[in-house]
Amino acid sequence: MAFDRVIVATLTPLWPLLDAEERPAVVSEVARSVTRAIVIAPFHIRFAVESVSIVIGLCIVLISAGAGGPLARTLRIDRFYRLLQRLPGSAGSVIRLYRSMTLLAFYDEAPVAEKLLAARPAQNS
Amino acid sequence: MNSELQLEADAVIIGSGAGGASVADVLTAAGLYVIMLEEGGHVPSSSASPVASEAFAAAWRGGGLTAAIGRPPIAYAEGRCVGGGTEINSAIAQRADSDLLDQWRKLYKIENFTPDELSQYYDRAETTVNASLTPGPLGRPTDILRLGGEALGWKVSELKRGQRDCKGANRCSFICPNGAKQSMAVTLLPKSMDRGMRLFARTRVDKIRIEKGRATVVVAQLRDAGGQAVHVRVKAGLVFVCAGAIHTPALLRRCGLRKRIGDTLRIHPTIRATALFDEPVDAHQSRLPLTAVTEFMPEQRIGGAVFTPAVFGLSLAEGWTNRGELMQAWRFCGSYYGMVRPRGVGSVRPLPGINEPLVSFKLAPEDWTSLGQVLTLLGRAMFPAGARKVIPSISGHEDWTTTDGVNEFWNKPLPEKATNLMTIHLFSTCPPGEHRDACAVDSYGRVRGVENLFVADGSLIPEAPGVNPQMTIMALAFRVAEAALSHSAQERARTAARE
Numbered sequence: 200m201a202f203d204r205v206i207v208a209t210l211t212p213l214w215p216l217l218d219a220e221e222r223p224a225v226v227s228e229v230a231r232s233v234t235r236a237i238v239i240a241p242f243h244i245r246f247a248v249e250s251v252s253i254v255i256g257l258c259i260v261l262i263s264a265g266a267g268g269p270l271a272r273t274l275r276i277d278r279f280y281r282l283l284q285r286l287p288g289s290a291g292s293v294i295r296l297y298r299s300m301t302l303l304a305f306y307d308e309a310p311v312a313e314k315l316l317a318a319r320p321a322q323n324s
Numbered sequence: 325m326n327s328e329l330q331l332e333a334d335a336v337i338i339g340s341g342a343g344g345a346s347v348a349d350v351l352t353a354a355g356l357y358v359i360m361l362e363e364g365g366h367v368p369s370s371s372a373s374p375v376a377s378e379a380f381a382a383a384w385r386g387g388g389l390t391a392a393i394g395r396p397p398i399a400y401a402e403g404r405c406v407g408g409g410t411e412i413n414s415a416i417a418q419r420a421d422s423d424l425l426d427q428w429r430k431l432y433k434i435e436n437f438t439p440d441e442l443s444q445y446y447d448r449a450e451t452t453v454n455a456s457l458t459p460g461p462l463g464r465p466t467d468i469l470r471l472g473g474e475a476l477g478w479k480v481s482e483l484k485r486g487q488r489d490c491k492g493a494n495r496c497s498f499i500c501p502n503g504a505k506q507s508m509a510v511t512l513l514p515k516s517m518d519r520g521m522r523l524f525a526r527t528r529v530d531k532i533r534i535e536k537g538r539a540t541v542v543v544a545q546l547r548d549a550g551g552q553a554v555h556v557r558v559k560a561g562l563v564f565v566c567a568g569a570i571h572t573p574a575l576l577r578r579c580g581l582r583k584r585i586g587d588t589l590r591i592h593p594t595i596r597a598t599a600l601f602d603e604p605v606d607a608h609q610s611r612l613p614l615t616a617v618t619e620f621m622p623e624q625r626i627g628g629a630v631f632t633p634a635v636f637g638l639s640l641a642e643g644w645t646n647r648g649e650l651m652q653a654w655r656f657c658g659s660y661y662g663m664v665r666p667r668g669v670g671s672v673r674p675l676p677g678i679n680e681p682l683v684s685f686k687l688a689p690e691d692w693t694s695l696g697q698v699l700t701l702l703g704r705a706m707f708p709a710g711a712r713k714v715i716p717s718i719s720g721h722e723d724w725t726t727t728d729g730v731n732e733f734w735n736k737p738l739p740e741k742a743t744n745l746m747t748i749h750l751f752s753t754c755p756p757g758e759h760r761d762a763c764a765v766d767s768y769g770r771v772r773g774v775e776n777l778f779v780a781d782g783s784l785i786p787e788a789p790g791v792n793p794q795m796t797i798m799a800l801a802f803r804v805a806e807a808a809l810s811h812s813a814q815e816r817a818r819t820a821a822r823e
Binding site: 212214232235236237239240241242243244277280281284292295296298299300302303304305306307312315318 | 375376377378380381386387388389390391397632633634635636637638640641642644645648651652654675678679680682719
């Protein structure tokens with residue numbers, strides 16, 4: 200679904216940093232994986248996700264359109280997600296579900312896993 | 325619908341997990357011709373994916389996206405593949421506490437249910453899966469839990485598992501890639517198939533026809549390799565429902581059997597915490613923690629979870645805005661959990677026209693206290709083991725950097741809306757016994773009012789056992805199958821005498 204890709208792209212972590220040509224491919228693969236997961240989810244979860252994701256996706260498109268640069272866009276979308284997660288009802292749950300599925304798929308992507316393993320252990324923050 | 329398959333057998337078993345496979349073992353050993361129907365597909369070890377999202381899609385119900393409705397919703401996991409939950413669990417082999425068994429026997433009036441009487445069935449279950457201590461070094465995640473618990477003077481136990489030459493791939497939840505985990509697909513199912521059992525995978529049961537107090541036909545739909553639906557009808561003298569604590573009551577209720585069925589779901593509500601250390605833990609290279617703090621069992625237990633970068637990322641998802649940076653220190657982290665035996669109860673209700681039932685669970689006030697305490701104990705254990713920081717799975721909550729900080733929920737319930745809970749243990753939706761106001765089935769798993777219909781899975785465990793349930797599920801399923809055989813033999817003798 201087009202809206203899955205829009206949402207997944209904004210929820211995909213920036214670390215580990217991927218090469219410019221790697222990132223779009225990874226995001227596409229993660230979006231495919233998230234869509235697959237939603238398709239096999241129980242009906243009540245699928246129904247909530249499919250109905251809310253259209254609205255969230257449209258909001259993201261609108262927010263991004265007026266944001267200017269990528270950093271401003273990221274900050275605006277982050278603020279939007281924080282707001283959604285504070286709201287009662289299904290919107291916050293849907294975002295959490297998208298984030299969970301995105302993270303699960305992202306860190307298993309071969310280029311990401313390679314970079315994770317290559318990252319110096321001294322990165323303990 | 326393209327075609328129809330009409331089958332006949334001595335017995336039909338619905339579900340191929342710990343319960344179904346144990347029933348099959350008893351029946352096929354007695355020479356019965358058995359047909360087994362399994363909703364999920366077969367995922368052989370050789371094709372088990374190391375990628376979490378693919379593994380979940382292949383072997384977990386709903387790809388892992390299943391949750392009980394409540395405040396808060398509780399995410400739960402169920403296996404949906406040949407071998408059921410035994411393919412995705414950690415294969416930890418524990419018996420239910422003897423005092424609890426006695427308590428259940430008295431409360432539910434369960435016949436022949438003393439610890440001594442159940443012992444032979446537990447022995448059989450443990451032998452089947454080769455319940456044993458895992459060989460070789462257990463790794464730092466295990467050491468952390470042991471060090472922390474022992475420093476506080478608590479009882480810490482090494483856990484036996486159903487394994488043979490475990491290689492430590494750390495992929496227990498994804499289907500063991502080495503066949504070392506002694507799951508049902510490795511142990512009892514091949515044995516039963518060698519004795520003539522036919523197993524139909526990707527076959528979902530829609531209904532059990534019940535006429536004049538007998539289950540007569542099981543109606544199912546099989547998806548063949550090309551994705552085509554095939555209508556399946558199985559006539560059998562004995563019918564065993566072993567579809568797990570969610571789908572067994574859902575199926576029975578769809579068949580009009582509702583009395584006390586699906587009204588008493590119990591789980592082990594589980595809360596996670598991540599601990600950050602100064603030295604690398606490298607949990608992804610180790611076995612999952614194979615010790616547990618057993619000092620507070622059966623009410624509370626502290627243990628560790630499977631760790632891969634992806635699963636760790638998933639565990640941070642709820643509080644990602646504040647905790648996403650922790651991912652950069654993933655090699656310094658360990659994932660641990662505290663689980664409790666709740667007083668709260670849930671329910672399972674089928675929804676017309678929809679495959680997945682509605683599952684709800686309501687935690688009791690004392691469950692919140694117990695969860696706060698087990699989280700505190702878990703946090704306390706991490707600091708003597710060298711943790712610099714403990715991060716509870718409470719969205720938006722600050723991290724703990726001292727033992728004093730950890731104590732905040734000892735006398736205070738956890739925040740309901742922000743606490744993230746999950747469970748992998750579900751049971752008690754068809755409690756057995758002769759107490760007719762409380763029990764869905766008789767002492768031997770037979771559904772009341774239906775002569776030849778039996779339940780044999782986690783639904784039968786009367787309440788949360790406070791330990792991993794696989795051994796208890798197998799023990800109860802062996803017992804149900806033996807009783808059904810004996811009942812069936814008596815029935816045949818009576819019929820012969822009448823004729």
